[in-house]
Amino acid sequence: MISRRNLLLGGAALTLSGCKLLDGLNSGDSMLRATLQGAENLTMTAQRFLLGDSLAPEFAEADIRQGQHPNGSTAVDSPEYLDLQAGGFANYRLQVTGLVETPLSIPYATLTAMQSRTQITRHDCVEGWSCIAKWTGVPLSMILDQAKPLLKARYVVFHCFDTIERTLAGEVTYYESIDMVDARHPQTILAWGMNGQPLPMANGAPLRLRVERQLGYKMAKYVQSIELVDSFAGLGSGRGSYWADRGYEWYAGI
Ligand SMILES: Nc1nc2c(c(=O)[nH]1)N[C@H]1C(S)=C(S)[C@@H](COP(=O)(O)O)O[C@H]1N2
Ligand SMILES: [Mo]
Numbered sequence: 001m002i003s004r005r006n007l008l009l010g011g012a013a014l015t016l017s018g019c020k021l022l023d024g025l026n027s028g029d030s031m032l033r034a035t036l037q038g039a040e041n042l043t044m045t046a047q048r049f050l051l052g053d054s055l056a057p058e059f060a061e062a063d064i065r066q067g068q069h070p071n072g073s074t075a076v077d078s079p080e081y082l083d084l085q086a087g088g089f090a091n092y093r094l095q096v097t098g099l100v101e102t103p104l105s106i107p108y109a110t111l112t113a114m115q116s117r118t119q120i121t122r123h124d125c126v127e128g129w130s131c132i133a134k135w136t137g138v139p140l141s142m143i144l145d146q147a148k149p150l151l152k153a154r155y156v157v158f159h160c161f162d163t164i165e166r167t168l169a170g171e172v173t174y175y176e177s178i179d180m181v182d183a184r185h186p187q188t189i190l191a192w193g194m195n196g197q198p199l200p201m202a203n204g205a206p207l208r209l210r211v212e213r214q215l216g217y218k219m220a221k222y223v224q225s226i227e228l229v230d231s232f233a234g235l236g237s238g239r240g241s242y243w244a245d246r247g248y249e250w251y252a253g254i
Pocket of ligand 1 (some may be wrong): 069072124125126160162174202203204217219221
């Protein structure tokens with residue numbers, strides 16, 4: 001099967017290195033991008049049909065060549081966040097809201113003490129680079145089990161601390177979402193550790209999503225709260241993610 005990952009990375013995907021920067025794929029309106037976008041619906045249906053619940057490839061420690069290349073927001077400047085960071089995130093709490101039977105407010109120490117999953121996976125950015133890193137975190141399914149989503153809940157929305165855009169119209173903080181199939185996938189974790197260390201600020205401390213069968217922009221960093229919803233009306237321009245609202249695919253399967 002020609003997966004998005006192979007389309008995007010071409011032959012380079014065959015020589016896996018820890019971190020690979022590829023030139024020439026960076027222009028926002030390339031033919032490649034147009035082709036990929038046209039294939040979105042097909043990709044999601046085909047991937048679900050062909051791959052079902054299959055796992056994304058996992059790698060060995062030796063495949064980790066360098067730190068995870070930070071991209072997008074690499075720091076947060078809100079006073080609230082800086083306060084939490086100064087305290088080693090001891091006062092951070094993950095809020096779980098929306099269409100759930102039991103809204104949650106989970107302290108950082110509880111999150112890091114919960115049963116965790118560690119996985120060494122490759123992160124593919126739509127800009128054309130990829131990086132292998134080791135991620136440790138709480139399976140999202142465990143958090144959903146505690147919150148008990150209502151039957152009508154269709155998506156999990158991630159609200160982030162970082163301001164990704166400042167314009168005259170105001171500030172926009174990063175947001176992303178995934179559906180319940182990806183939310184319950186065994187490799188979908190809320191990571192608090194990277195390469196054996198607490199998650200660095202540049203890579204989304206204190207908590208970032210890993211959703212390993214999709215592109216990098218789905219992996220929301222600096223997660224402040226998660227919200228269960230039945231539609232994207234009322235979130236940004238209604239397409240479910242900061243980048244989807246700007247023309248990228250909401251389902252970014254690889
Ligand atoms: N909150 C937030 N999450 C984000 C981004 C961002 O700007 N803000 N950028 C996305 C993009 S495009 C990529 S490739 C990855 C980068 O993750 P990294 O910095 O750990 O490599 O984070 C994604 N998640
Ligand atoms: Mo990205």
